[in-house]
Amino acid sequence: MTKQNVVISDPKSGINMAITVAVSDSSLFPSAESVPPATPGGYISISRKKLLKKLETGGGGGARINPWIDSMKALSPTHIKSIASLPLSDFQASWILHHPSALSMFEQIINASKGKQIVMFLDYDGTLSPIVEDPDQAFMSDAMRTVVKNVARYFPTAIVSGRCRDKVYSFVQLAELYYAGSHGMDIKGPAKGRKYKRGNQSLMFQPASEFLPMIDEVYKALVEKTKSTPGAKVENNKFCVSVHFRCVDEKRWNALAEKVRSVLKEYPKLRLTQGRKVLEIRPTIKWDKGKALEFLLESLGFADCNDVFPIYIGDDRTDEDAFKVLRDRGQGFGILVSKIPKETSASYSLQEPSEASNGLFAPVGGVEETGSKRAFQGLINRRYYPHPHKEVLDVG
Numbered sequence: 001m002t003k004q005n006v007v008i009s010d011p012k013s014g015i016n017m018a019i020t021v022a023v024s025d026s027s028l029f030p031s032a033e034s035v036p037p038a039t040p041g042g043y044i045s046i047s048r049k050k051l052l053k054k055l056e057t058g059g060g061g062g063a064r065i066n067p068w069i070d071s072m073k074a075l076s077p078t079h080i081k082s083i084a085s086l087p088l089s090d091f092q093a094s095w096i097l098h099h100p101s102a103l104s105m106f107e108q109i110i111n112a113s114k115g116k117q118i119v120m121f122l123d124y125d126g127t128l129s130p131i132v133e134d135p136d137q138a139f140m141s142d143a144m145r146t147v148v149k150n151v152a153r154y155f156p157t158a159i160v161s162g163r164c165r166d167k168v169y170s171f172v173q174l175a176e177l178y179y180a181g182s183h184g185m186d187i188k189g190p191a192k193g194r195k196y197k198r199g200n201q202s203l204m205f206q207p208a209s210e211f212l213p214m215i216d217e218v219y220k221a222l223v224e225k226t227k228s229t230p231g232a233k234v235e236n237n238k239f240c241v242s243v244h245f246r247c248v249d250e251k252r253w254n255a256l257a258e259k260v261r262s263v264l265k266e267y268p269k270l271r272l273t274q275g276r277k278v279l280e281i282r283p284t285i286k287w288d289k290g291k292a293l294e295f296l297l298e299s300l301g302f303a304d305c306n307d308v309f310p311i312y313i314g315d316d317r318t319d320e321d322a323f324k325v326l327r328d329r330g331q332g333f334g335i336l337v338s339k340i341p342k343e344t345s346a347s348y349s350l351q352e353p354s355e356a357s358n359g360l361f362a363p364v365g366g367v368e369e370t371g372s373k374r375a376f377q378g379l380i381n382r383r384y385y386p387h388p389h390k391e392v393l394d395v396g
């Protein structure tokens, strides 16, 4: 019996847990020769399904765990607490080594972006606003708004959210930004002060518009079906629907998931994905936040350019599509906002939204001259950052 540190990962749900387990069955952990390449975090990464089955049954087979429900449970406070009590320090150290805090990487960021146009992509929930119980109360702080406004003065900036575009706009309230709502299926350019004149002038793109009536219908069906589940909340995000279970008793999660599934049986053109205590119903079209990022870069005139440096900051599974696009393009990088180690294609990390507002993009010219403030100044300062597109950028 040996102890092994393991990251349990489920590509479908995006849930990852780092745990220490005692194992006696060598087949669970392949021999050194057959070990797959380490994940970016350097952990042994095995299928959550496989591991949970082993742990549940002692390796002898038995009842299959519903991976979907189990993923939800992995996010419950009880589970997070029990994970937190496990000896994670080695993991965290290794993860941080491979996904260092963006706050400590300013020099590298400034160097890598030299001579390139930074384009900023920001997720909303969990990135610009802290996660709260009521989705209608997920307000962004004034300090964060000031920071985003300041960032947008220097770099084309887009909010990329699972929410309905109008809703996320009502939270952010900055007309100078690009907005990609409904997981990128509803894209609109700045309503005012378009500084970046390169590329498409009037921007509006809705690749899933034919699904509008279906989404409306399924929203109503889900409201009806889930109204008997205390705490469940269905949110109409225009081109997709969210079924929230953050306020549902854990004992009812299984039943709630079954209800959602039973409604979706009637809609084969819709698919189910999962976010942070939310089930997300969306069209089966091949469109996600990664595609939205590519579309926006193209619209800005950076389709086949080497002189662009996109930065994407996000916190959940849906943001991974964008992180992956950046990795595949070999341009810019992703920053994952997370307190716990997760398998990710992001290069750097931040622990929480306030690290972006108080650290990464701390207001320039504040009273206290911290390293991060100097660094952000470094990014926007022409001495460190010769802008290649002066003709299209008016920062005045």
Ligand SMILES: O=P(O)(O)OC[C@H]1O[C@H](O[C@H]2O[C@H](CO)[C@@H](O)[C@H](O)[C@H]2O)[C@H](O)[C@@H](O)[C@@H]1O
Binding pocket: 123, 124, 125, 126, 130, 131, 132, 133, 134, 135, 138, 160, 161, 162, 163, 235, 237, 242, 244, 246, 275, 276, 277, 278, 280, 316, 318
């Ligand atoms: O892409 P995002 O901007 O991150 O949007 C993803 C979902 O965010 C919202 O739900 C999440 O935040 C809520 C408020 O903090 C929280 O209560 C919920 O548990 C989280 O899942 C939003 O309400 C969803 O519609 C978005 O899909």
